[in-house]
Amino acid sequence: MDLSERQLQILQAIITDYVENAEPVGSRSIAKKYDLGVSPATIRNEMSDLEEMGYLTHPHTSAGRVPSDKAYRLYVNNLMKKKNLSAKDKRLINERLQASRDEFDQTIRHAAELLSEITHLTSFALTPATNDETIAFIRLLPVDERTLILMIVGESGNVTNTTLRLKVPYTQETLDLLSKNMTVNYKGRTLDDVLKSHIIEDVGSDIEAMNAALTALKGTVMPSFIRTLEDMLNVNLYMEGMTNIFNLPEYSSIDRARDFMQLFAQKDWFTQKMLQRADGVVVTIGEENAKMKDCTLITATYHVDGKLVGKIGVIGPTRMKYDEVTSLMEYLTNNLSESFRLTEGEDYTERND
Amino acid sequence: MDLSERQLQILQAIITDYVENAEPVGSRSIAKKYDLGVSPATIRNEMSDLEEMGYLTHPHTSAGRVPSDKAYRLYVNNLMKKKNLSAKDKRLINERLQASRDEFDQTIRHAAELLSEITHLTSFALTPATNDETIAFIRLLPVDERTLILMIVGESGNVTNTTLRLKVPYTQETLDLLSKNMTVNYKGRTLDDVLKSHIIEDVGSDIEAMNAALTALKGTVMPSFIRTLEDMLNVNLYMEGMTNIFNLPEYSSIDRARDFMQLFAQKDWFTQKMLQRADGVVVTIGEENAKMKDCTLITATYHVDGKLVGKIGVIGPTRMKYDEVTSLMEYLTNNLSESFRLTEGEDYTERND
DNA sequence: TGTTAGCACTCACCACGTTAGAGTGCTAAT
DNA sequence: ATTAGCACTCTAACGTGGTGAGTGCTAACA
Secondary structure, three states: OOOOHHHHHHHHHHHHHHHHHOOOEOHHHHHHHOOOOOOHHHHHHHHHHHHHOOOEEOOOOOOOEEEOHHHHHHHHHHHOOOOOOOHHHHHHHHHHHHHOOOOHHHHHHHHHHHHHHHHOOEEEEEOOOOOOOEEEEEEEEEEEOOEEEEEEEEOOOOEEEEEEEOOOOOOHHHHHHHHHHHHHHHOOOEHHHHHHHHHHOOOOOOOOOOOHHHHHHHHHHHHHHHHHHHHHHOOOEEEEOHHHHHHOHHHOOHHHHHHHHHHOOOHHHHHHHHHOOOOOOEEEEHHHOOOOOOEEEEEEEEEEOOOEEEEEEEEEEOOOOHHHHHHHHHHHHHHHHHHOOOOOOOOEEEEEO | OOOOHHHHHHHHHHHHHHHHHOOOEOHHHHHHHOOOOOOHHHHHHHHHHHHHOOOEEOOOOOOOEEEOHHHHHHHHHHHOOOOOOOHHHHHHHHHHHHHOOOOHHHHHHHHHHHHHHHHOOEEEEEOOOOOOOEEEEEEEEEEEOOEEEEEEEEOOOOEEEEEEEOOOOOOHHHHHHHHHHHHHHHOOOEHHHHHHHHHHOOOOOOOOOOOHHHHHHHHHHHHHHHHHHHHHHOOOEEEEOHHHHHHOHHHOOHHHHHHHHHHOOOHHHHHHHHHOOOOOOEEEEHHHOOOOOOEEEEEEEEEEOOOEEEEEEEEEEOOOOHHHHHHHHHHHHHHHHHHOOOOOOOOEEEEEO
16 A cells, blocks of 8 residues: 655655654644645645554644654655765764774774764664684793783784683693694684584594693693683674763653663673674664664674674664764765775784773 | 760761661651650751751751761761671672682673672772783784784783784894894883883884894884883773662652763773772762762772782762672672682683783 | 750642643535 | 634643641740
8 A cells, every 4th residue: 555645745744843853743833844735634634544554653632643663664765865964074084083093993983982973872883793704823922831821813813812820830842832733723714613613523632642741731721712712703892972862852751761771781682683683774663673662773884804894883762863874874884994994005003902 | 076976876867767768857757766765856956956067958948857978978987887798698799709710801890790789889890900010021923924913911911912014024033033122121111111211212222233124113013012002001991780870769860860871971081080099998978079979989999919909889879878888899809809819820811802 | 954845837749620732633615 | 635614632831729747946844
């Protein structure tokens, strides 16, 4: 059952007005503000039909209409037009991302900051998932006679390390041997792959002619190796502008505000949810989010070296400027991906922390 | 002007009652609940005096009395008695901190979690300040012909690293030379010391007979070295139970809740403030905190290896159970320090991330 | 002189009724 | 098919009076 041209116009007008003013919009104000050439009565009739079709709701009899999730969905899919960023915003983005170009996590965080500053919503950024990162080498470095550092280095320059303190002293020789042995075993394999296979494989069974000291050391090092790998897989989550929502009327009640804040108390849960989302700009509205029934979530992906994929996102009430936010996020992720494309012959420093 | 024994008793009763019920307490209820052997009228007279001296306030004429910051200060300094933790809480703490004993940052975070769970307030934990950490060695590791890893290792096993990508290829030989050279220069010095001296010293001027390639490499590496040192100085801040305060009546208004949340939006500012606080259990009440006028802040310090010092803390309204919270924090920090005392011949893994 | 009973007074809070205004939905005219 | 007109509905705002908790003062008492 398709909507008539006029119904679309009215729906669009209602959405525009409601997004702007956060108050149920009545037939009269539509007729006055948007020049549709029909009277309030006609608009009332159309509104009634739109409500029947599920695009509008009614807080109570004598109130105006409010767009439903379905209406926003229609708007995002069909009605919305791309917006050009203001010159001011563009300048802001270029300056701010440029300035910190050489520090990875910082840049990601700045992107999230920009997002929340410009949209006045809550935003977040995830560092890239490293499931497909391949291991370049593994190194064991001596600190003192019973302390050593285990270091795993990925092809993209990712580094993770752990400090181990052993019961018994080790020798430099066994350390070097184990370093080489592990590197040979794991070089070129992805983190995911190594972790999965390790749950099955019998640790150490793959090495022949291994002397007792080496076997003992390996036995101690392997659990840490696995933990460190898991650590390397963890992505960082940066949240920005959490308090922005306090200025929005939909969170003027304490209960709503608390519910919102509690979403982010479980960082791990939230991170997992976000990682599961598809690539590109993804919009999920209200009920489409299992929890977070009355939020809209918009995520977008950026690329590092054209390979690893990270995410940035915005969370707010379903009433938001979809056109502006999605356009901004597109611009921002393009800009990020550009920054993280390694150009030939360039000095580049990447912070691992 | 000292308070009489009876005035102290009344003050104590008011504080106890108000902390429990969060409502202005009247003369009648004091007389009934706490057996002071005097009539409400007498209590009223004493209350009037206490108010004149600034220990009590009056929301409006026909309401009961509320303790002022000054009253809480008196209570904390003189009246409060140490509380024994419940067996349940002790068990909880021992289990939870034991379980994660081998992962440093995790343990710290768990401590903060426990703190907010037991007190139902907002809590935080800071990893130890590393200003006095001494450098053990510096290592430059090759990844590919133009990529290398700069790694700084402290005596306590702290590790920080950075991935560098250079314009021009380097040779293994120069890398090793520079590694050794830097280690010789900085080994045994504290991070603070190295950073300070570097602002004055002319980078590279201390090396004689240095060939051109080495000088060039050093020129590229040094800025990253400094940044990495600064990075190593950064402490991590973990916040827990931020949404707990939504359940407290003092934050039932959106404005109060927002103000509270915004304190933690500036993590850096907050971290700095906390680092400046004295060691041991420190309580600051209401106006004593420049910002955060209507909060009480309690911090305590734990030790790592008996040397480095980290902090945990609790934030809430001035109305809180000072005796229980301070006792809990004392127990918790003792427990932490114990966990982080390196016992001889023990297997120990410390995560650096 | 310190303590207490008694009492008038204050003030927040709640329940209630009233009013004003915005907006709908229906009907009849165009 | 569109529109003017009008009755109807419901919320939000305002005012009113009653209630109860609590104070502060005064005068009596030990």
